[in-house]
Amino acid sequence: MAALPPGLLGTLDPTSDRAVFRQIADQLREAIDKGRFAEGAKLPSEAELTDHFGVSRMTVRNALSILQSEGLASAEHGRGVFVRPRPPVRRLASDRFARRHRDQGKSAFTVEAEAAGSRPEVDNLVVREERSTPEISARLGSARKVLARRRRYLLDGKPVEFAASFLPLDIARGTPIAEPNPGPGGIYARLEELGHRLDHFDEEVRARMPAPDEVKTLRLAPGVPVIHLVRTAFDTEGRAVEVCDTVMAADAYVLAYQLPAT
Amino acid sequence: MAALPPGLLGTLDPTSDRAVFRQIADQLREAIDKGRFAEGAKLPSEAELTDHFGVSRMTVRNALSILQSEGLASAEHGRGVFVRPRPPVRRLASDRFARRHRDQGKSAFTVEAEAAGSRPEVDNLVVREERSTPEISARLGSARKVLARRRRYLLDGKPVEFAASFLPLDIARGTPIAEPNPGPGGIYARLEELGHRLDHFDEEVRARMPAPDEVKTLRLAPGVPVIHLVRTAFDTEGRAVEVCDTVMAADAYVLAYQLPAT
DNA sequence: CAGTGGTCTAGACCACTGC
DNA sequence: CAGTGGTCTAGACCACTGT
Numbered sequence: 001m002a003a004l005p006p007g008l009l010g011t012l013d014p015t016s017d018r019a020v021f022r023q024i025a026d027q028l029r030e031a032i033d034k035g036r037f038a039e040g041a042k043l044p045s046e047a048e049l050t051d052h053f054g055v056s057r058m059t060v061r062n063a064l065s066i067l068q069s070e071g072l073a074s075a076e077h078g079r080g081v082f083v084r085p086r087p088p089v090r091r092l093a094s095d096r097f098a099r100r101h102r103d104q105g106k107s108a109f110t111v112e113a114e115a116a117g118s119r120p121e122v123d124n125l126v127v128r129e130e131r132s133t134p135e136i137s138a139r140l141g142s143a144r145k146v147l148a149r150r151r152r153y154l155l156d157g158k159p160v161e162f163a164a165s166f167l168p169l170d171i172a173r174g175t176p177i178a179e180p181n182p183g184p185g186g187i188y189a190r191l192e193e194l195g196h197r198l199d200h201f202d203e204e205v206r207a208r209m210p211a212p213d214e215v216k217t218l219r220l221a222p223g224v225p226v227i228h229l230v231r232t233a234f235d236t237e238g239r240a241v242e243v244c245d246t247v248m249a250a251d252a253y254v255l256a257y258q259l260p261a262t
Numbered sequence: 263m264a265a266l267p268p269g270l271l272g273t274l275d276p277t278s279d280r281a282v283f284r285q286i287a288d289q290l291r292e293a294i295d296k297g298r299f300a301e302g303a304k305l306p307s308e309a310e311l312t313d314h315f316g317v318s319r320m321t322v323r324n325a326l327s328i329l330q331s332e333g334l335a336s337a338e339h340g341r342g343v344f345v346r347p348r349p350p351v352r353r354l355a356s357d358r359f360a361r362r363h364r365d366q367g368k369s370a371f372t373v374e375a376e377a378a379g380s381r382p383e384v385d386n387l388v389v390r391e392e393r394s395t396p397e398i399s400a401r402l403g404s405a406r407k408v409l410a411r412r413r414r415y416l417l418d419g420k421p422v423e424f425a426a427s428f429l430p431l432d433i434a435r436g437t438p439i440a441e442p443n444p445g446p447g448g449i450y451a452r453l454e455e456l457g458h459r460l461d462h463f464d465e466e467v468r469a470r471m472p473a474p475d476e477v478k479t480l481r482l483a484p485g486v487p488v489i490h491l492v493r494t495a496f497d498t499e500g501r502a503v504e505v506c507d508t509v510m511a512a513d514a515y516v517l518a519y520q521l522p523a524t
Numbered sequence: 525c526a527g528t529g530g531t532c533t534a535g536a537c538c539a540c541t542g543c
Numbered sequence: 544c545a546g547t548g549g550t551c552t553a554g555a556c557c558a559c560t561g562t
Contacts, residue, residue: 078540098524198523207469207512209333225487250469261460262360340559
């Protein structure tokens with residue numbers, strides 16, 4: 001095993017109050033920030049770091065785990081620890097549900113992804129009637145059962161979000177909305193054809209760390225939060241006609257909104 | 263040291279492929295989710311868990327660190343590991359910059375916090391001229407120097423966000439905007455008095471794990487992401503007159519927006 | 525003071541990767 | 544196969560909390 005290139009990393013300050021594993025993490029973080037390790041580059045192995053700093057392996061592993069929890073690095077078993085590359089970011093514009101974006105044969109996700117040069121996929125498409133939850137009922141009105149449409153979106157094979165739409169049965173049952181493929185323009189186009197002209201959407205945005213099942217579904221690296229978005233669609237009569245609950249890999253998205261100054 | 267109450271936690275499955283520390287984390291997570299440990303309650307100590315499961319201390323600590331990185335628990339030195347209580351959430355409405363919310367003597371943050379029964383504070387108020395960054399210049403136009411207003415917001419003594427506003431010098435220099443206290447209605451009211459009638463705001467939302475200095479400034483617990491919000495204010499002539507860069511503790515906020523169906 | 529978590533060591537064996 | 548990270552042990556000493 002070769003020694004580290006001289007000057008790549010510094011030395012520890014034994015007089016410092018800062019824990020040794022934090023000092024090591026600080027040095028690696030600084031080296032990453034300054035570009036001495038590029039995106040996707042391999043960090044020194046645990047063995048190299050234990051040698052360089054003269055500490056035990058657990059101390060080094062502690063330092064590396066800090067970087068991972070910060071989202072700066074990710075470990076690959078048998079290969080090494082690498083600087084996390086930033087995935088291409090999907091920008092969600094505030095006009096993404098405007099009517100003019102609905103007159104296509106393909107879904108908005110597909111159109112947009114292909115325009116950006118990515119390969120879009122949608123899987124796990126489950127459409128069925130379900131019992132409503134208190135959360136959904138509060139937003140949708142007091143429906144006991146709802147039509148649920150669940151799906152996961154991927155770009156170039158990487159899962160980026162999964163979503164569940166809920167609609168009142170009296171609106172959706174027996175319509176194309178209850179079909180796996182609701183047709184061009186998606187369910188919003190069908191809602192309007194059914195007489196529910198859409199007026200506006202309310203959107204709530206939260207961020208948090210993912211639960212284990214969300215890590216699995218989105219194949220999230222450690223240190224990547226999720227954006228949790230709950231959107232309610234209202235028709236021109238003021239009725240909530242759909243609630244969409246979406247969980248997105250936070251490193252793959254930026255949300256853009258336009259606010260009125262009134 | 264007392265043994266754990268029987269039935270509070272289960273036993274390990276030695277035939278499972280799942281690592282022991284993950285199994286322990288799973289059990290604790292399930293117990294928290296099912297309410298067997300309330301918000302703010304103390305989890306079993308490391309010693310109790312090593313006894314209960316018959317594993318070494320590092321294994322238990324590994325399990326507990328998972329829960330912390332998920333934001334479910336936080337350790338307090340000398341006291342124990344506790345189920346993380348959810349702080350009161352501030353809801354930012356999409357009309358929060360509407361003109362009608364500006365005709366008060368106090369800042370919007372102060373008014374809203376007091377209405378919610380919290381004690382608001384603003385500190386670290388730094389107002390000065392700074393060199394612009396490429397990021398700011400791209401949004402604001404090519405100003406070399408800008409007026410920067412930096413401050414941190416606290417609720418009941420807890421930091422919840424810090425923000426920096428940047429304004430072109432040709433607009434802000436020598437005006438009340440360059441004063442620490444810009445007066446009633448804040449800088450948006452002053453901008454309008456100076457002839458820059460506000461038209462709309464563009465807002466970009468991202469979520470990520472905090473950098474170490476952000477952890478310090480917001481006193482963030484492990485496993486709490488930040489919401490990074492960049493807002494650009496435009497006047498009726500289409501000029502960008504302010505860029506506000508805000509970093510918020512994600513567990514203290516929900517952002518609400520209204521989208522047009524056009 | 526006893527009990528708690530924070531740091532660190534020096535090993536061991538395993539599973540995965542790539543040559 | 545050698546090199547890598549993943550898991551786990553059995554200790555040690557320290558710093559902080561509360562009584």
